[in-house]
Amino acid sequence: MKKNFKSGYTNYFVVLFFVMETQIRDLEAQLEELDQFPGAIIDRGEMVETSDDQDILSSPHSSFSFTDNDDEDEREVDGLNNFNIILEYPELQYEYRELEDFETEYMDWFTATDLRELSNIKKLAIQNQTPSDLAKKLIDTSDRSALHILICLEYIAMGQYGEISEISELTTKIIDNSCLLLSHEVLLPVLEILSSRLILLSDLKNQEKPFNHKQLRLWSSQLYHSMTIIYTVVLATLTTKEKVRFLAGIIDTSQLLTTMMKAIDNWRWLTADSNDKELGSALDNSVVHYFKLRNVIMLLSKLVLLQFGDSELLQSTKSFLRFKCESGHVFGSAPGTRGAKVETITPLDYQYFRKELIARYPTYSPPEHKVSDILQMSVEQDNESCSKLINTSALLINQKHHLRNKLPSSQNSCPPDIHIATPAPSPTLSPQHTGGSRSSNISEVEHVNGQGRKKVFITQPQFANLYPFSHDIPVSIQEATRIFHAHVSESFSALQFTDVFEDFIRQEKGITEPTRSKFIYTEKDIEKNPIFADELVSLQRVEQFYHSTLPYLNSLAAILIQIISSNVLPASGYKSAENPFLPLKKPYNISDMSNYDKQKLDLMRIKETCLKAASTTIFLLLKWFKMSHILKQEYFALLLFDNDLYLNLFRFLGSNQMQTQLENSFDFNDPEMLLKNRAVFCDYEVLYDSKEYNFFRAATSFCRQAPQSPKFNSEDIFEVNEQAYESYIPPFNGQSHVKILKPNHRYCTIITQLLRSLYSTISNYKIQRIYKLLEVRPTESLRFLLTMYNSNFYKPVLKVIKLICPFNGKKWRSNNMDLISFVYLFYKVGLRDQWLNNLFIFNLSERLKRSWENEYALRSLLKFYNATYYSDQMVNFGYDNIPPLKQEMFFEEGWKGDI
Known part of the structure; x- marks a missing residue:
């Protein structure tokens, strides 16, 4: 009986895929407009953005379709939707890392066209010459001779492959x-040529002499071969972790990062001019391809990783900043936690809690925690702003305390009026009390038929009046106060934000001029903290990078977002006039593939490798900017938002979801179905069995006679366990039938980095951005990412769901209770978790006003920060000779009525 029950239970909860046919047709029509083989990595097709209030407020209704026709026999299983949490999701065995092994990263650099040039490079290479001798010839030589010398140095960097027959030996x-090339005298001349060619090829419209394509091809070849040398040396250094400091010092000396950022900015406007027909420019579209944008982005991502540091150095830098800046119980553990991470609240949160507590219990004196006078003034003024220029209550440090309306109604969260001598609300006058006083804790509702009145006692959940009492204060209130006060701690990011905010208020009031930032580190800091020398040097490099590249960050963000857009998968799977070839069945066999199929997969490989570099750059810059100063991160996140990160990101995620679920039924534990997911199966990995697409096979083929054994084996992707379950523990019991052992690491890294970057742009209740995110209807894409269990996917997705939940209505919550349950099951609980409450209880116009004030206040503070500490760079934005804020300006005509 038990066995039959298990079998029936399992069969009952087999998931059938459901997608509305109209949604499929709409997305296919949009994706088919993209070229299958675009001329550049970035596709420039525009997508039409739709706005539907129902889709914004709630996710599409989920149901099980038992037929192909949605109008016939459509039924819904009670209590379930397509992705219900009681399903056994497969486990994705993936560990996040920014850098793969050397062979994988090195193969990503080359295209099939590049590999065909290996034989020519081998023929042109000069034997028996040291890198130092070649580098000396590189100085003060002609362009054509410089190209020949660069090819010789490149051949050495590639391991002189013409003499080696084994891949491991070549690696x-x-x-x-690469260690032989690692010297100033060799790398600096190569870096000089690299920098000069970047500027020449990206700034063609400002050249004095008319350009010709022959000269451009020569410069482009020099650029590519010099980038290949630098990429090889940087990659070898990062993977071996030897002489990292030395190489980073050489890159600092050459100022290559600044040059690359300037060249990217020039290239962006160069492409804009070449596409502008009304401009009448002499440039044509073929010119922009000489810049080698894909290689530039890949090299930039590795240089950012080299100069700033990986996740390990990032964590140690975070520990240093906590040690230096934070106070309270940061490194300690609360009793009974056994060393677990302790949840904390900020001093400002505690001040608001203490203010509410005193209003509820006037005879109680909670313990104090000092904050600055400006922050205390912000708390005491409640919803009023302490600034004439911006609404300070809408700033990120305290705006979450002002999301609720402060209307004097019996339903609001304000404490009720109390008698001065007792901590409890005043009693009613009599049982027949019929007053309609707003201060009463009784709400009387009269029936429409004129019958008796219904009395409802309104409770205050934020001020629980629980027994037993100790003197005049409930014991539960005293215990909560002790817990909150013991866990007060201010993060270094909040300290950085508060420091700029207080400088802004002081300068506005005419109290003092802002001084040098407290969070810029010098050599004296290294002398005081020699054990954190690496962390301080990284912070210095981030500061220098931000200062020197501030005018170019917007162009970088725009190009990185376009790379995300270019990776949207076109609709496939159906034979048509536009697509006469049916896709091959997965997993692929390279011997059965035509040249068309190989080229198609190679194009996908090129785009995906470029996207990984772009996502790594976005993620690392956001993280390191936060370490340097929180407003640096907020500025870069602002640029990503302004360049439509949300729309392009969820187009990208949605295209993979549609490819995975093209059929009418979908089983999450069916390996054949899972192969359609790019996170599970790497389509183009089969190309590495051919020397036409594998650098190491192509390089060793000059000395190898026998064919090499295949590297790709699709049978190792899954591990399927057919044993019956002992128990069913939703949503994931660690005993799933299917484990994905070899996923597509490159795509998983892309998803992880983009999701973490997405959360950074909306964190701390950035209201306008959250509403913009809801407009792209992210719910189904986020739910789809949870259908494979992996902590790297789950954590950022659940953080996003938890953040957007208060801004959705009841219908959205009722349709997405599985996602809410996931947050409870897999994400940590905070000390004051009110994310399931409606944060906005006022009308639409008030919501728009609050969201506008929130975004305006943040952007104003960002402008103040950049104009104060980076005024020399703000000239490039048109801000020249910015006058400081003075007290006199507030007594002009426009301010007289407000003072």
Whole structure:
């Protein structure tokens, strides 16, 4: 009986895929407009953005379709939707890391066209010459001779592959030869040519002499070969972790990062001019391809990783900043936690809690925690702003305390009026009390038929009046106060934000001029903290990078977002006039593939490798900018938002979801179905079995006679366990039938980094951005990412769901209770979790006003920060000779009525 019950239970909860046919047709029509083989990595097709209030407020209704026709026999299983949490989701065995092994990263650099040039490079290479001798010839030589010398240095960097027949031996040789190139006298001349060609090819419209394509091809070849040398040396250094400081110092000396950012900015406007027909420019579209944008973005991502540091250095830098800036119980553990991470609240949160507590219990004196006078003034003024220029209550440090309306109604969260001598609300006058006083804790509702009145006692959940009492204060209130006060701690990010905010208020009031930022570190800090020398040097490099590249960050953000857009998968799977070839069945066999199929997969590989570099750059810049100063991160996040990150990101995620669920039924534990998911199966990995697409096979083929054994084996992707379950523990019991052992690491890294970056742009209740995110209807894409269990996917997705939940209505919550349950099951609980409450209880116009004030206040503070500490760079934005804020300006005609 038990066995039959298990079998029936399992069969009952097998998931059938459901997608509305109209949604499929709409998305296919949009995706088919994209070229299958675009001329550049970035597709420039525009998508029409739709806005539907029902879709914004709630996710599409989920149901099980038992037929192909949605109008016939459509039924819904009670209590379930397509992705219900009681399903056994497959486990994705993936660990996040910014850098893969050397072979994988090195193969990503080359295209099939590049590999065909290996034989020519081998023929042109000069034997028996050291890198130092070649570098000396590189100085003060002609362009054509410089190209020949660069090819010789490139051949050495590639391990002199013409003499080696084993892949493992070639890998070792490349790493060893990279150490030979690792010197100032060799790398600096190469870096000089690299920098000059970047500027020349990106700034063609300002050239004095008319350009010709022959000269451009020569510059482009020099650029590519010099980037290949630098990429090889940087990659070998990062993977071996030897002489990282030395190489980073050489890159600092050459100022290559600043040059690359300037060149990217020039290239962006160069492409804009070449596409502008009314401009009458002499440039044509073929010119922009000489810049080698894909290689530039890939090299930039590795240089950011080299100069700033990986996740390990990022965590140690975070520990240093906590040690230096934070106070309270940061490194301690609360009793009974056994070393677990302790949840904390900010001093400002505690001040608001203490203010509410005193209003509820006037005879109680909670323990104090000092904050600055400006922050205390912000707390005491409640919803009023302490600034004439911006609404300070809408700033990120305290705006979450002002999301609720402060209307004097019996339903609001304000404490009730109390008698001065007792901590409890005043009693009613009599049982027949019929007053309609707003201060009463009784609400009387009269029936429409004129019958008796119904009395409802309104409770205050924020001020629980629980027994037993100790003197005049409930014991529960005293215990909560002790817990909150013991866990007060201010993060270094909040300290950085508060420091700029207080400088802004002081300068506005005419109290003092802002001084040098407290969070810029010098050599004296390294002398005081020699154990944190690496962390301080990284912070110095981030500061220098932000200062020197501030005018170019917007162009970088725009190009990185376009790379995300270019990776939207076109609709496939159906034979048509536009697509005469049916896709091959997965997993692929390279011997059965035509040249068309190989080229198609190679194009996908090129785009995906470029996207990984773009996502790594976005993620690392956001993280390191936060370490340097929170407003640096907020500025870069602002640029990503302004360049439509949300729309392009969820187009990208949605295209993979549609490819995975093209059929009418979908089983999450069916390996054949899972192969359609790009996170599970790497389509183009089969190309690495051919020397036409694999650098190491192509390089060793000059000395190898026998064919090499295949590297790709699709049978190792899954591990399927057919044993019956002992128990069913929703949503994931660790005993799923299917485990994905070898997922597509590159795509998983892209998803992880983009999701974490998405959360950084909306965190701390950025209201306008959250509403903008809701407009792209992200719910189904986020739910789809939870159908494979992996903590790297789950954590950012659940953080996003928890953040957007208060801004959705009851219908959205009722349709997405599985997502809410996921947050409870898999995400940590805070000390004051009110995310299931409606934060906005006022009308639409008030919501728009609050969201506008929130975004305006943040942007104003960002402008003040950049104009105060980076005034020399603000000239490039048109802000020249910005006058400081003075007290006199507030007594002009426009301010007289407000003072």
